[in-house]
Amino acid sequence: MSDRPIGIFDSGIGGMSVLKELRRLLPGEDFIYLGDTARLPYGTKSLQTIAKYSEQVCHKLLEYDVKAIVIACHSASSSFLNFPFELSVPIFNVVTPSCEQAALYGSPMGVIGTRATTEGGVYQKELTRLGIDMKIYSQACPLLVPLVEEAWEDDPLTNLIVYRYLAPLEKLGLKSLVLGCTHFPMLSSSIDRVFQKQVPLIEPGLALAKTLKLKQGDNFQLSKRIDSGQLRILTTDISPLFQDLSHRIMSGIEIPEPELINLN
Amino acid sequence: MSDRPIGIFDSGIGGMSVLKELRRLLPGEDFIYLGDTARLPYGTKSLQTIAKYSEQVCHKLLEYDVKAIVIACHSASSSFLNFPFELSVPIFNVVTPSCEQAALYGSPMGVIGTRATTEGGVYQKELTRLGIDMKIYSQACPLLVPLVEEAWEDDPLTNLIVYRYLAPLEKLGLKSLVLGCTHFPMLSSSIDRVFQKQVPLIEPGLALAKTLKLKQGDNFQLSKRIDSGQLRILTTDISPLFQDLSHRIMSGIEIPEPELINLN
Numbered sequence: 196m197s198d199r200p201i202g203i204f205d206s207g208i209g210g211m212s213v214l215k216e217l218r219r220l221l222p223g224e225d226f227i228y229l230g231d232t233a234r235l236p237y238g239t240k241s242l243q244t245i246a247k248y249s250e251q252v253c254h255k256l257l258e259y260d261v262k263a264i265v266i267a268c269h270s271a272s273s274s275f276l277n278f279p280f281e282l283s284v285p286i287f288n289v290v291t292p293s294c295e296q297a298a299l300y301g302s303p304m305g306v307i308g309t310r311a312t313t314e315g316g317v318y319q320k321e322l323t324r325l326g327i328d329m330k331i332y333s334q335a336c337p338l339l340v341p342l343v344e345e346a347w348e349d350d351p352l353t354n355l356i357v358y359r360y361l362a363p364l365e366k367l368g369l370k371s372l373v374l375g376c377t378h379f380p381m382l383s384s385s386i387d388r389v390f391q392k393q394v395p396l397i398e399p400g401l402a403l404a405k406t407l408k409l410k411q412g413d414n415f416q417l418s419k420r421i422d423s424g425q426l427r428i429l430t431t432d433i434s435p436l437f438q439d440l441s442h443r444i445m446s447g448i449e450i451p452e453p454e455l456i457n458l459n
Numbered sequence: 460m461s462d463r464p465i466g467i468f469d470s471g472i473g474g475m476s477v478l479k480e481l482r483r484l485l486p487g488e489d490f491i492y493l494g495d496t497a498r499l500p501y502g503t504k505s506l507q508t509i510a511k512y513s514e515q516v517c518h519k520l521l522e523y524d525v526k527a528i529v530i531a532c533h534s535a536s537s538s539f540l541n542f543p544f545e546l547s548v549p550i551f552n553v554v555t556p557s558c559e560q561a562a563l564y565g566s567p568m569g570v571i572g573t574r575a576t577t578e579g580g581v582y583q584k585e586l587t588r589l590g591i592d593m594k595i596y597s598q599a600c601p602l603l604v605p606l607v608e609e610a611w612e613d614d615p616l617t618n619l620i621v622y623r624y625l626a627p628l629e630k631l632g633l634k635s636l637v638l639g640c641t642h643f644p645m646l647s648s649s650i651d652r653v654f655q656k657q658v659p660l661i662e663p664g665l666a667l668a669k670t671l672k673l674k675q676g677d678n679f680q681l682s683k684r685i686d687s688g689q690l691r692i693l694t695t696d697i698s699p700l701f702q703d704l705s706h707r708i709m710s711g712i713e714i715p716e717p718e719l720i721n722l723n
Contacts, residue, residue, distance in 0.1 A: 233508050234498050239608075244497050244696045310699060338605050344503075345602060352619055359616065432508045435574060459723045 197416035200225035200425075201407075202261035204252045207235035208437055209340070209377030210267030211444040213289065214426075216400030217265070221407065223420030226427075227259050231458065233431035236340065237270040238309025238376070245274035245311060251458050253282055259427075263287060263415050265403065269308050269375045273317035285415045292402035293373045294321045300371035300395055303330035305364050307386075308375030310335045318373070332367050336360045336376070343378040344436055346443065354385050361389040373397045381444065428453040461680035464489035464689075465671075466520035467529040468513075471499035472701055473604070473641030474531030475708040477553065478690075480664030481529070485671065487684030490691075491523050495722065497695035500604065501534040502573025502640070509538035509575060515722050517546055523691075527551060527679050529667065533572050533639045537581035549679045556666035557637045558585045564635035564659055567594035569628050571650075572639030574599045582637070596631050600624045600640070607642040608700055610707065618649050625653040637661045645708065692717040 203214055207230050214228050229252055231237075237245045249271045253264055263285045266272045272288035297304040306318045313333040322329055338356055347353050364372070372394050374380055380398050387396065411417055418424070430437065430453040441450055467478055471494050478492050495501075495516055501509045513535045517528050527549045530536045536552035561568040570582045577597040586593055602620055611617050628636070636658050638644055644662050651660065675681055682688070694701065694717040705714055 233504060235503065239499065239698070239700065240497060241697045241699070314699065338602070338609060341602050341605050352616070352623065355616055355619070433505045434503070435505070435578065436503065 196262060198225070198418050198420070199260055199262035200227045201263050201265060202227050202229065202256035202259065203265040203267050204229040204231065204256065204271070205268040205377055206230070206237035206271065207232050208434065208440045208444065211441055212377050212380045213265070213267035213400035213403060215445050215448070216398065217404050217407070218424065218426070220401070220404035221417060222422045222424055223418040224424040225418070226424065227256060227261060227429065228426065229256055229429045230453070231431050232434040233458070236309070237268055238311045238337070238340070240311065242274040242277050242311065242315055245271055246278035246280070249275055250280045253286070255456065255458055257283065267377060269377065269399070270311040273312050273315045276317050276321060277315060285410070287403060287406060287410070289399035289403055290317055290321050291325070292406040293375065293397050293399045294318060294325055294327065295406070296397050296402040297371045297373060298327045298329060302328070303332055303367060303369055305367070305369040305372040305394070306331060306333040306375045307336050307360070307372065307379065308333070309337060309340070312375050332364055332369065334360055334364055339382055340376065340378045343381045344440060346439065348381050348385070353382065354388065357382060357385045358389055361386065365389055369394045371395045371397055374399065426451060429456045431456060431458050460526060462489070462682050462684070463524055463526035464491045465527050465529060466491050466493065466523065466525035467531050468493040468495065468516045468520065468535070469532040469641055470494070470501035470535065471496050472698065472704045472708065475705055476641050476644045477529070477531035477664035477667060479709050479712070480662065481668050481671070482688065482690070484665070484668035485681060486686045486688055487682040488688045489682070490688065491520060491525060491693065492690065493520055493693045494717070495695050496698040496701070497722070500573070501532055502575045502601070502604070504575060506538040506541050506575065506579055509535055510542040510544070513539060514544050517550070519720065519722055521547065531641060533641065533663070534575035537576050537579045540581050540585060541579060549674070551667060551670060551674070553663035553667055554581055554585050555589070556670040557639065557661050557663045558582060558589055558591065560661050560666040561635045561637060562591045562593060566592070567596055567631060567633055569631070569633040569636040569658070570595060570597040570639045571600050571624070571636065571643065572597070573601060573604070576639050582639070596628055596633065598624055598628055603646055604640065604642045607645045608704060610703065612645050612649070617646065618652065621646060621649045622653055625650065629653055633658045635659045635661050638663065690715060693720045695720060695722050
């Protein structure tokens with residue numbers, strides 16, 4: 196059982212930032228990554244619609260005999276925590292580990308993400324569910340996703356836009372800031388600049404890898420292999436951005452060609 | 460027959476810029492607007508996937524007894540011209556009328572739009588099909604859509620980004636520039652600034668309204684009514700942006716509440 200693959204999904208390609216950290220920290224695991232590129236992004240859609248899409252994606256991943264599913268998309272994680280559904284395997288999301296890690300740094304925490312993530316109030320609800328008493332400030336930053344997709348991470352215009360979004364947070368004495376969207380780790384140097392590197396940035400992929408190690412039990416075991424984990428990539432559309440964006444996110448690490456699948 | 464509604468569709472809310480012009484110029488017509496907000500945007504997806512979505516949308520509009528369908532989305536128009544499908548009513552797109560209008564201004568013409576629109580080369584193909592010999596320059600401007608959705612039309616940052624995209628076109632002696640994305644008419648003052656108002660901007664909604672008047676015949680007739688045309692709005696998701704964006708695009712004109720429908 197422990198050598199079965201872990202399924203991981205995102206609305207598109209950005210979730211590879213989470214995949215990258217998981218592969219680095221769990222190099223013996225096989226992963227099947229599913230990017231729902233035919234319906235991306237999820238972040239502008241309602242939580243109900245995202246829940247419907249997520250459930251379709253999870254059922255598709257079960258066909259590949261995955262032992263667990265990681266929701267790498269923050270909007271889908273938000274939706275799942277609001278509208279959970281039952282599966283035959285454990286489901287992990289990126290919101291819970293980020294909250295747990297932010298708690299270690301103390302109050303207040305900051306969260307940046309898409310509208311679906313920040314306006315859904317999911318981090319506040321998750322802190323409450325976890326019994327963590329923390330003040331939270333959040334900011335929707337919808338333009339940061341297309342900026343990364345344009346490969347403008349190092350462009351001065353990007354610094355200006357990041358500053359526009361984050362300057363109001365800079366005065367609030369944040370103890371940590373959750374990069375609550377898969378694309379945002381690509382902008383960490385620009386974000387660090389706003390906070391003069393005084394606020395720790397929480398990368399959900401890292402937080403999640405720790406959670407996977409800790410949450411092993413009767414229904415979920417990591418592989419005993421120490422390396423050579425395999426990767427398959429499935430997408431629901433041929434995305435013209437795939438090659439460029441996936442290579443930038445994976446820092447040039449070799450990845451297989453995506454296999455086109457159909458969800459509806 | 461002539462009093463049946465005209466169906467008009469877009470991947471989302473932006474197509475209301477076309478609807479607005481059609482209602483202004485054809486005030487006696489009933490319109491049914493369908494925004495496929497559950498799968499927006501189309502502009503980042505493959506032409507094949509867009510074709511599949513467009514055909515589903517058109518079949519849904521036929522259930523409302525429309526007499527014709529207007530594809531207000533440029534990406535969907537591009538896809539349709541590459542992968543046409545048959546329907547029982549006439550289909551109009553936004554690319555053909557823009558090419559015809561650009562021809563009146565002469566060569567070269569410019570086109571700005573999403574990647575799906577500019578990289579598909581559809582304007583060049585359409586000019587060829589129409590027998591118009593013109594040089595064409597195009598530029599994908601993916602960031603302009605989220606800028607409009609953030610309501611940053613009048614922000615200095617928007618001017619900087621518009622300038623970044625359009626400066627290379629400014630030196631090419633364009634005789635006209637097609638605003639080849641539904642959101643772009645909202646940025647026309649910023650775009651005009653780059654070209655010092657020396658290049659006429661082609662708004663596809665206007666060009667299309669003229670086409671509808673000209674293309675009447677046995678299978679398509681405009682209404683004989685002179686005003687009081689009705690409007691229904693259908694969307695595939697409850698979009699948190701709907702109220703704000705639709706009001707800005709429609710310049711505050713009263714519009715009905717959207718009705719939620721399901722396409723798959």
